[in-house]
Amino acid sequence: MTSGKRSVEEHERYVAELLGTLLSGSTVTVPLSRALHRTLAETITSPLDLPPFRNSQMDGYAVASSTVSDAPVTLPVQGVVAAGDTTGALARGSVLKIMTGAPMPEGADAVVPVEDTAADEDAGTVTIGRGTRPGEFVREAGSDVRTGDRLLSAGTVLAARHIAVLAAVGLTNIPVRARPRVAVISTGSELVTAGDVLGPGHIYNSNGPALAASASANGADVVSIDHCHDDPDEFAKMLAYAAGVADVIFTSGGVSKGDFEVVKDTLEPLGGDFVSVAMQPGGPQGSAVIDGVPVLTFPGNPVSALVSFEVFARPVLRAAAGYPPVTAEMLPLATDLTSIPGKRQFLRGALDGRTVIPAAGRGSHLVAGLAAADVLLDIPADTVSLEAGDLVKVLTL
Amino acid sequence: MTSGKRSVEEHERYVAELLGTLLSGSTVTVPLSRALHRTLAETITSPLDLPPFRNSQMDGYAVASSTVSDAPVTLPVQGVVAAGDTTGALARGSVLKIMTGAPMPEGADAVVPVEDTAADEDAGTVTIGRGTRPGEFVREAGSDVRTGDRLLSAGTVLAARHIAVLAAVGLTNIPVRARPRVAVISTGSELVTAGDVLGPGHIYNSNGPALAASASANGADVVSIDHCHDDPDEFAKMLAYAAGVADVIFTSGGVSKGDFEVVKDTLEPLGGDFVSVAMQPGGPQGSAVIDGVPVLTFPGNPVSALVSFEVFARPVLRAAAGYPPVTAEMLPLATDLTSIPGKRQFLRGALDGRTVIPAAGRGSHLVAGLAAADVLLDIPADTVSLEAGDLVKVLTL
Known part of the structure; x- marks a missing residue:
């Protein structure tokens, strides 16, 4: 497909539709x-029913309330009902010692707490110190929940x-x-994996670990993480593998205007859609469908890749996992700032209480700057300057 | 130790000291x-350093800025530097095609983006459409981070x-x-495990799964979950096992005033401390140390057990895992409420926007009611009534 220009909002809708299959909500x-x-x-x-049976709320004596109406009254103790025992029956004129959670014996309608009684173990009697009323310290079957009651709603x-x-x-x-199954492929011949030797001209692959962590943190199962050189055959093989195991594939790198754009060069002939989105960072965006599996292709600069994930992928993954959406807040700026006309800017910022301090560096390679940020400032495309105290839309990272 | 009375604040301090070893922060x-x-x-x-080497911020042409000061100017293209290549040197009067992230060649001090150029591949030349300045579209080594810079602080x-x-x-x-290793032992002969047949007088064990989930959600590794009948030998064996694998043990049940209080009866002779804390739910609290491992003994009613965890265990576990503390908010009540004098009450409630609706049921067996709650209302011991609109301290569950 031919490249084109697209607003952030248009690309959000495009991605949401492409990834809509994730939302079908398999169980x-x-x-x-x-x-x-x-x-x-x-x-x-x-x-x-919860409780499943009528039981005692206290350690004490199960009584027929009518037999203790003239309390204090001394009555024979018929026995003990412990938690876990099966229900017995209370003989008229007697009481049963009963433990919290033990089933109420038939014939008893109340429990007198042990604190209000005095036992004479030798005599096998107890003096019940006060009267009670039917149901006192008794938990009725089903008093918390009845069979068939709604316990928890779908989506909890x-x-x-x-x-x-x-x-x-x-x-x-x-x-x-079901958690969406995510595959991550970071591309670039300059990338080496942490732990390997960093040769001249090489950098460590941060997009792979970062996109995988972002996906995990937003309810996805990361089923595959690969790193690909700028080699179309290698990329095609990794894509085919990823499409076999994942519900969605995220790639980084290889979508810009260079001579070796492995992602774009591979996917464009397969119907991939590569566009310039009016945003910074993260302008070069693309997508494709491989063996029925949607692919989102993010740019390779670390800040661009993570901001692309936050803006386009995170909302869909969270919805698919049934997580609540990330909500933006309007917070006041600590300092003035300028923005590029015609591009929606996502600037890094730190929070000082409820005030937002925009980060100094804006380069999309500033991964340490991103790590130090608390929030993204979402500056509309038509805004060119803001003053200290102005409210900005803030997304928590 | 003899039983005594204790305020919530006193027991919080007692528990924090007992569990202080968890905070030593092993790595x-x-x-x-x-x-x-x-x-x-x-x-x-x-x-x-990040970037580890001087590299191009754009796809374009690496130039010596002085050679393009009279742009537009047509210059020979010496070759291509791709990302991942090793650094070459730029011949004076030439340019090198360069890709984003590729190392800047020696002799080049700026990059002109491909958009501002026109290549003639047959002639092996490119017309550079505009002048540039030293450093433009060049990322200096260490411009994000220098060797030895602080990247992330302890505690992040x-x-x-x-x-x-x-x-x-x-x-x-x-x-x-290190995550605190937690063992959970729920006690009670009335308990059966979900999946087993629920006989007469039996209930399903909810405290084991709930305390394990609570511990996990607050940064702990749950290393053991056991269910014990009201049998001192069984309990002693489980305790010994748990003390061998865990940093802290939580028990539920067996701490009240009945005849079969397996937790209290076992631990009191071993120096356990059992007290009545002026709170509801969760009054009967206890603790002990077994083989050097602290044990917190929560009451067995499901709401009591979970509220005890929230109040006494959660703050310590979060601190041990390095998680931020749970902060309380003051929010207005939707309705009047009454509270028991002399006891700090933890009532279940739901949020309606920023207003708190106290739950109707207060019984500590109302596990479905707890599940339906969003928050705990923390009502001070000396408060006996509050009116709609009054602010109450609210803990998010």
Whole structure:
């Protein structure tokens, strides 16, 4: 496809449509022990009552409230019901010692806490110090949840308290949204992998680890990370492999105006779409579909690659994983700034309380500068200057 | 130790001291690919310059700026320098085609972008359309980072952009805070594990999964999860095992006033400290040290256990993992509420925008109610009533 010009908003829509298949929301089942931070794919209703049976809220004595209405009153202790015991029946005129969580015996309608009683173990009796009313310190079956009640809604990102209720109703296999499977291919003959020797003219590959970490942090499963030289055959092989294992492929590098643009040169003949997006950093953007799998091609400068991910990929991945969207805030600038007309700028910045300090360096190779940033400042394409105190749109990194 | 009464604040200090050993901050080294969301144990300085060498910021032509001062000017193209090539030298009066990221040849001091040139490939020349100035579109070695510069401070929780800079300087093994190793033992003969048959008088064990998930979510490694019947021998064996593998042990249940308080009965003779904390839920609290390993004993009601974790364990675990503390907010109440004098109450609540709706049910067995909550309302011990609109301290769950 011919290259063209596109606004950020247009490319966002283009990418969202291309990656829309990720949002179809396939469901996988995970054991409860691995469900933390996953997103429920279905609404969960309770398969049972909680509590499942009428039980004591206190350590004390299960009584028929009518037998203790003239308290203090001394009554025979028929026995002990512990948590985990099966229900017995209370003989009229007796009491049963009962533990918290133990099933209420038939014939008892209240529990008197042990603090309000005095036992005579030799005599096998207890003096109940005060009257009670039916239901006092008794938890009725189903008083928390009834069978069929909605426990958790589809879309809930599971925290510990949700794990608690799923465990409490005995669920072991939890239907959650499938995480999008992501493959990352960073390209460039200048790249070497951290741990290898850095020869002349070489730099360490930071886009591979950074895009993989970004994808993981936004709900994806990174299933493949490759580094490719500027060699079309190597790239074609890696693409084919990635398309076999992933739901979406992110590449970095090889999309600009040089003589060795391996990504563009490979994908353009296959129907890839390469455009200049009116943004900085991250102008050269592209996409393609390989064996039915969408490919987003980011530029190779580290800041450009990560900003491209933040702007175009992150919202879609989060939606696919069922994570809440990243929300922007409007915060005041600490200093004046200028911006390039006609390009939406994403500047690095630091927060000082609720004030934004734009970073000095804007070069898209400034990876240490990016690491030091807290936020991206999102400056509209038609803005050329802002003054200290003006509100800017801020995306938390 | 004898039981006593303690305020929440006193027990917080007691627990923080007991668990202080977790904060000694031992360091482990993880591969970069597993460093996401870990906390740096040491400040990282750069082992090299970034960029490591002077390179081109654009696809274009490397020139000596003095030779193009009379632009437009047509000059011979000496060759091509691609990214990953080693540095050559520019012959005086020539230019070199150069790709983004390629090393600047000796003798060149600027790059003219390809957009501002017109090549004649047959003639082996290029017309440089405009003048330039020394340094234009050239990235100097060390312009992002110099060898020895501080890259990231100890305590940084590593996000994707931090992974990027660590990769960019070629670091593969990253010193991070060791995660506290946590063992969870839930006690109670009434408990069965989800997936097993729920017999009469039995409930599913929710505290084990919930405390494990809570610990994981707050930076801990859960190394052991056990469920124990109300059997002192079984509990003693599990404790000994847990003390062998964990840095801290959390138990639930067995700390109240019943006849079968397996946790209290086992630990009290070993010097365990069991107290009544002036809070609701979560009053019965205890602790011990087994083989040098601290044990916190939470009550067995699911809400009590999770609130105990939030109040006493979570701050220490987060500090040990190097995570930022959970901060409370003051938010207005949607409705009136009453509270028990002399007890600090932790009520469940939901957020409606920035307003807090207290949950109706307060029973500490209401695990579904807890799951439906967004926040805990932290009501001071001396407060007995609050009105709609009053500000309450709110902890996000």
